[in-house]
Amino acid sequence: MAKSKFEYVRDFETDDTCLPNCWIVVRLDGRNFHRFAEQHEFKKPNDDRALHLMTKCAQTVMQELEDIAIAYGQSDEYSFVFKKKSKWFKRRASKFMTHVVSQFASSYVFYWKDYFKDQQLLYPPGFDGRIVLYPSNQNLKDYLSWRQADCHINNLYNTVFWMLVQRSGLTPVQAQDRLQGTLAGDKNEILFSEFNINYNNEPLMYRKGTVLIWQKVNEVMTKKIKLPKESEEKEVEVTRTRTKVVPLHCDIIGEQFWEEYPEILAEDS
Ligand code: DGT
Ligand code: MG
């Protein structure tokens, strides 16, 4: 086809190809979820419906898009790690980011009612996105460790904060003052001595966030087959191996996780 005189406008498009051989991380985060959580009466500090909906959306993203090796989520954020060798959309950063964020946002609305049975969705939620490239496995592990450490710090703080407000009747300002300058050990001690809570017994999903990985699972199903020499159909059990996205709530800061699942960082990834 002949070129039109307008074709030159394409030259204004900027190249956003991601550097080769790097892990491509897309992190999304709910826009103004402080307000969104208030308006939709999220339980404080952790709402299981909200956390499970986030994970359902992230599973959808992993299943619908190509080349995601692992994802990690907590609070109103999720990080998706694309394989180093991914050639998806010629590694264009804008394609990765927009596909992840739009698929996630539409899933959030689509699956809302499955998780928030009697709570109506009051307005359309939004999510921001960013892309970061990590050249080494250690950088990637440190990135994920950073997000999990963030989850721990925030969750410990929020757990004590809301105990002081909900159980001891402190105002938010008083609770904030009480926690000013306290270390992790102090917060654990307040929880234990004042509320009889051992922080280590709090649900893993709250303390560790959610890791999504691909796992082979065996599925047994019954199938009707017709044998050549017989006239009637017979029901037989067949086992199929499928790869599914599985949620885990485990530590990813230590080496154990990476030793248990070496395929995540494997060279051909
Ligand atoms: P942003 O991200 O700058 O647009 O603003 P926010 O308000 O989304 O701030 P962010 O992302 O730093 O903090 C997440 C907010 O989401 C935080 O205010 C608490 C809220 N949130 C997330 N998960 C839950 C939950 O399970 N329960 C409750 N009550 N709030 C939650
Ligand atoms: Mg933010």
Ligand code: MG
């Ligand atoms: Mg947010």
Ligand code: MG
């Ligand atoms: Mg956030």
